[in-house]
Amino acid sequence: MSLFDLTIRNVKRNFRLYSIYLMSMIIGVIIQYTFSSLMYNKDIIDALQNRELFRTGVAIASVVIFLFIIFFILYANSFFMRQRKKEFGMYLLYGLNERQLVRMIFYETLVMGAISLVVGILLGGLLSKLFGMLLMNLMQYDQVISLSFPIGAMATAAGVILLIALIVSAQSYILVNRVQLTELFHAKQKAEKPVRVSPVMAVLAVLLIGVALFLICSGQYSAVWQDYGVFSLIATAIGIVGGTYLFFRQFAGWLLQLISRGRKYHEGNTVLWTSSLRFQIRGNTLNLTFISLFSAVIVMLLCFVTINYKVQFEAVGRNVPNSIAYESLDSATNQKIDEMIKGSDHDIHYHLKPEALVVEPVTERGIAFDNPEYYVPGLWLISQKDYNELIGLRGDKQKVELKGMEAVALSQGSDFPKRYSAGETPDFKVKAVGEKTFTIVEKKDYAYLGWATDPVLSMDKKPPVFVISDEAYGQLSGGTKKKGFEIYGLSDAKNAEELSKQVHGMVVDHNKAAYYSSFADIYSKQIESSSLLLFAAGFLALIATFALASVIYFKQLREATDERLQYAILRKMGIHNRQFRSVIRKQLLFVFLPPIVLGMLYSWTIIKYYILDSVTDFPELPGIVWSIIGVFFFIYLVFYVSSANLYYRIINQNP
Known part of the structure; x- marks a missing residue:
């Protein structure tokens, strides 16, 4: 049997395990194809006034999106490979060498990549039409977007799949070569050790976060920021980063320890979910800290560009309030310009x-x-x-x-x-x-x-x-x-670009130093750039949110796989499925909720005191910010429910 035949059999036999990884690849292709196809869509390009700016912006955003997709796929692959370490040990025991094993993984990735490419392009084509319409709506252009499958976008998606296959193969090669054969068979048996916690460090975590929030809430015009700006910035950064790390490393462990010393600790299922979490703190600290901080950055970015977009429409009018205004020239030239304007489509x-x-x-x-x-x-x-x-x-x-x-x-x-x-x-x-x-x-x-x-x-x-x-x-x-x-x-001054070019040409021909100002010169540039920025930031935020949530998701699935034996023993001791579901929900809630709450707390305080307080003329903006935060909570809720259900299914499998 050839390696390719073995690959096909593996995919067919373990399709349930492969489906999680396959879904990750499909999502990656959909995201990449949906965004890159906008750059090749003729309807969108024809509607824009600043085409080169759009192409440049989409190209830059595509690179960033690609990096997020690589991160997402690699993290999914690390989970996928961990579940197959015993299988890899069997292959090595039966005579396959590391290169053949990696080649088999490469073939598997190509097979799943081909499936992902077809499904991703079909779904991405539909989504690209939807997102193209959304982009035109943001720019307030009445342009019909047709369904299309640009060759350039499909070639880009195929290149991404090939590159992912190469990177995944390299990752798998490193994974297989850096461990011994016996470790592959016993990889799942390694357990985390509980972290030693200190009440002093737990209190320090709360104090650091409290000091950082106090400095943020004091406002940029307060005496502490005006007189000690650098010191305040350093203290805020240390408070947020250090406080968040200690919160998950020490405060969470101390809180669990406190719960374990309570009188009702052995009542209900408290002992089950708290004891499991105490052993997971060491492995989850860096992940949860990173998720809290990065989710705060994502929300701040998205809120900033959304506020910028909402303010931009009025800001253009404030900066350039006149449809056309110029310094008077000689009477003949003024008369020609007046006739040109009267002969245009603008009243x-x-x-x-x-x-x-x-x-x-x-x-x-x-x-x-x-x-x-x-x-x-x-x-x-x-x-x-x-x-x-x-x-x-x-x-x-x-x-x-x-x-x-x-x-x-x-x-x-x-x-x-x-x-x-x-x-x-x-x-x-x-x-x-x-x-x-x-x-x-x-x-x-x-x-x-x-x-x-x-x-x-x-x-x-x-x-x-x-x-x-x-x-x-x-x-x-x-x-x-x-x-x-x-x-x-x-009338309709925002669409007077061509008229403005003609009038500006006549003005500068007679006097290069003459004052000239036109609303249309700025409107299309500002609105198109702010719309593209909002669109790209929304895309990036969505991808980053899924990537961050997937870090928790795959981490918990990995731990569920490792704990199947323990749950099997508990089942023999008489623990019912209803209690298992309750334990899993409480355990995962303790992991999913704190990072998103801390991240949203940081982002809201910074946005409130450093952005919203500067644009008080727009009363609808706080509602928009809360809506964005609500969407983030909803996405994490979906991941929480999904991972809880899958966690339950995994522990019910035979270990």
């Missing part, structure tokens, strides 16, 4: 022609603007009348009422907007018909003109705008340099 809601006084600041601009290096040089003064007229057309509640030498600084994007009370108003001197001093009554996070944009290069710099009273504007307008502007409000 003109309004067309304003305000002016601004160009002056030189004497006072440091940092008083009026956060991050003044992001603004073009000088200072532009807008009259209250022109400002309020545009704000009224936008429908914003940002109008101002000024008198004398009062001014409002439009510090767009400011983290610290402020309306000054009497006696706190700062003075600001400018050179305009001599030196003039304005009193800043408010630093407003608002844009009158918005960032200068380019259809290709995106955003450039912001104009430094003061709104001043009409009285002050009239006094200074006589001998001060002026700039005129053409501001258009258009």
Whole structure:
């Protein structure tokens, strides 16, 4: 009988054992094919404005997804190989050498890989259509996505399967060669030793976690972070990492020890599930610590990109509030641009022609603007009348009422907007018909003109705008340099990319230094990039969650296999199946619940105090964050129920 015939017989004879591993490979192919096929889908590519950015983003995300899949498959394979060590010992005893054994494993992986490839591509094709529609919905594009099976995506999936077969073979070769033959027969008989626990270390675990949470909850603007930022960061990191490790290594063991000393310890089935867990702490500590920390990182990443996506729609409008705005040119050019806009598919809601006084600041601009290096040089003064007229057309509640030498600084994007009370108003001197001093009554996070944009290069710099009273504007307008502007409000401004390119071309042909800003230049780039980021992060989070949950899943299945003999003895002693189910549920709950609770606790506190508190204008965001956390809990619940049922079936098999 050839090795290939032996491989086929193994797969047929042990299909139940192979099915767990096969399912892991199918899931891996589905994920890889579903995501990579988006890059080859013609309908998606045709709908995008920034195709190269999309291809680059998908390519990078595909590599990260591939690494997660490799981790997932290798961990599943380690469980699979452990269950077959006795079988491998028999093959070696009957004359097969290590190379032949590894070649047989390679053939097995190829056979299961071929099955996974066919099933994964068929299911992945359906899912790619679904996820393509989801991506278009995120980008708010009305594009029909057809069902397709791109050759490039199928070739990528086949390459992934071949690479997995090679890596699995190498892993199996190392596994077989680094142990003795007798160890293969007795591999399952090795038992973990209980960890020595200390009440002091258990209390230290709680203190470390408590200190870390206290520092996080104090907020980024608190004195401890402002004055001792580096120290606080180090203390928080030590508290989270060290506290989590000691929590599972010492606190969990101490808690189990405390339970074992209770009066009712020998009542019910408490003694069964606690004694088993005490022996598993040593082997589970690193896994549970890693799962807690990494799940926190995953949730924070997903929540951050989700918040970024939700905020982005309004943020684009805040950064670039005008459909098209540019510095006035000569009359003939302005007329040509006006005719071009009128001849487009976009209706003109309004067309304003305000002016601004160009002056030189004497006072440091940092008083009026956060991050003044992001603004073009000088200072532009807008009259209250022109400002309020545009704000009224936008429908914003940002109008101002000024008198004398009062001014409002439009510090767009400011983290610290402020309306000054009497006696706190700062003075600001400018050179305009001599030196003039304005009193800043408010630093407003608002844009009158918005960032200068380019259809290709995106955003450039912001104009430094003061709104001043009409009285002050009239006094200074006589001998001060002026700039005129053409501001258009258009219908369906987000789809005016082509019009913006044409207008921008005419503006820069006449004056390369002229101010130009268009909502469409930023909208497609920002929305497509944030949508792709959210989509990729969601994919990565889903894969990582399954990978982390599978670490617990396969670890528990491995321990269930090792404990079949003990459960068989308990069954002979009269323990019923109902009690076995109760013991298994409590034992696995103690393993599944703490890491996900700790991980979600870390992620929520960081998100709450460092992200949500900075975007209070969006009341729906906390609900979105809790929904994401709820989905994570649900996925872990599914794994918990599944592993409990499979654990029960395994212990009911003959040891």
